[in-house]
Amino acid sequence: MALKKNLIHSLVAAACAAAALPAMAADYVLQAAQWGAAQDAAVQAAGGKARFSHASGVAVVESERADFLSQVLASGAIQSGAPDRVAQFTPNVKSFDMPVDASGVPAVISDAFYPYIQWAPQSVKAPQAWGLGYTGKGVRVAVIDGAVWGSHPDLAANVDTAAARSFVAGAPGSCQVKWDCDTGTAWHGTHVAGIIAAPANGLGVVGIAPEATIVPVKALHSGSGSFGAIISAILYAAGEGRADIINMSLGADFNRGDRDAAELVAAMNKAINTATRQGVLVISAAGNDGYDLDHSGNLITTPAMSGNGLAVSSTGPLGFAMGATNTRRISSYTNYGSSMISVAAPGGDFALEGNAPCMLPRANGSPVVIPCWAFDMVISTVRGSGGPGTGSYSWMAGTSMAAPAASAVAALIKQKYPGASVGALKNMLMNSTDDEGKKGHDPYYGRGFVNALKAVSQ
Template sequence: MLKHFFKGVIICLILCGSFVTSGSIGHTAAPKNKYLVELTNFNNNIQNSLIREGFTIVDHYSLDQMQFALVSSDNKGIKELKKVPYVKKAEADQPVKAMGYSQMIPWGIKNTGAVKLRGKGCACSIAIIDTGISDHVDLKGRVKAKVTYLYGKEIKGEALDNSKVQHGTHVAGIIAANNNGIGVAGMDPQANLLIIKAMGDDDKGYLSDVSKGIAWAIEKKAKVINMSLGIEGNSAILENIFKKAYDKGILMVVASGNDGGNVSYPASSPYVISVGAVDQSNHATPWSNADKRLTIFAPGDSILSTVFKKDYYYMSGTSMAAPHVTGALGFLLPKYNGPQNGQEVEWMKQRLRDYGDPVTIGSGKNKFTVPSLNIYKSYYSLK
């Protein structure tokens, strides 16, 4: 679930790069020496003076009262150019290149150790039940199937994220943003995403749509289902669906809630992996729901991920913590060799707990410890 704030947009100069162009760029052969010159004036006498000294005027332009020229020469250097009358300043013309796109590894990917496990994911099918997904440049090739179940209606092959905060797209980026040198990288850039849009533009939906989305994900052979959502009260029908998925060994990862209380439903179901949020210091955030039923903590404070078609926002919430665990499970799935039933779910839970970093909650008699995700240690069985 999304905590009710987000922190700005990464300035395009950082993530999108910056570049300089002027007019069209051709492919003609360049002279041996080119120089940018500031002149005291520009007239025929000055042009003739440059030509006499062996320089060719390639271009000339002015800015307010300042006069500039681009000159070239095959055999004269800058020392000779600076001696020419009317030349105030001269310097070699330098190549300018686009800064290009730079990639940032979000702190959650670093702190969980996922960045050290690049290439070790299982390329498994991971379902996301949320607000859909935008056609983001950093998620290109990751989505394998989409469907919308909204207000009882079904739209096959479509799941466009029209929500104002791009909740579903942000979750998808945390799990699987491409490791392509731009924007951000996700927990498992090899993951294959199955997108179920079950919440509308207002980030709200219905239990019936979510339950149908789970059934679709199971039919599509999803190994993990991410649900960064919550409902008021419990649901016996949803619990039966969870049990059915559990019995098939399907891992359902659910955000614990953001009101600072006990783990909310459906994260409180015994058939799911419930996830609370920690900050960069590995302390539980004050707004994260947590009690002894919580399976694990994961990064959820100020998480940078994908939104819209090419943007990136910081968001906070257990909604951001859950997909860290979802992506991490892609590393552990190949290590499991047992039956495809509830034993697989319990094995995964135990593996996450045994090698996580301890986080203490409460004080005195109410104090308890819940591990925080460290997928590197879980992968290699390191204490």
């Protein structure tokens, strides 16, 4: 039981609230009505240098001067600012890895995980949408997260490596600053990318939008990152990255009374709202702490409660490997609240008691035997330990897994209606849900559970 508890704590992936860690004193997030030559000059005169700036009026700046912030605010060209802050936006993940054979190679040989083990695509009726020709083809989904292993054989065909970027600061050439490098073998961003767009290529898993394009934008390393990196990633993805949809399976909690945190959250709001004005739908994970965010007092969960994007809660079965079909059951850990939750999607769970083994088949190869509760989580692509061109698979659970499922359904809609505005895309996603829980908009499901078939049949 202790082993299971340890795994559970590490498998509640992403959107996990965590205490803020101290940031580098040289980094600041600044806001102005707009950003141009006057703002650049003010920053330079105060002894700073812009690391990233955007015409909308948000910039990430570095300076070695202790009085930089007071000096730049005194210029009159900058409206507000705060020292940047690093936080643990996702936990360090210990995944439940795929079994390996005697040679040490993951025992993965076909898309057979899809019909027998991948319950999430079926739960949102993705196969029926594919049957109508909607696979996300031509739609670009930015994954703002940790690293995406772009050479994974079950992802590579759908990853735009040319548009991939990292906004994580670090020593030039280090793993930290590379978009396709992270710590460990799980790589949260790689798992998220597979849920969205793992191709139907005869390998391990199939994404809900299996022909969508993934734009990897790294803002976290080993689960932690700064507000400045995430804000820069959002604005890049919405502009040069040419994203149609941004997925953020990340989050942290802050006190509204913390002045600097409030300023950083305001800058996050501005970035998300700017992306929306540029025609990009932003979708975020709701969080995994079981918080009632309608009655959270001074607590704010960002980016789920930031700007005008959508927040996604999680569902998952209890005993899938033993025949349970309750894939729309609310996950035991998900944050909730009518004021925040827009829709619900499959994120998995781990609440089944005990460690009894269960066995499920694959179309090819030997059956998979793991603890029954692990099958209730979401299986997807991960880094693994091999070299380029290799990869592996793991199960994870969290609103981090639910958000990309919703993003993928949005991609199917965008394929059908490529000219749809953000407002229209939001409405089509929410209006096509299945009304679960209490009738109408409720705290756990929001407008309802996403339904790919209904979404593309509008």
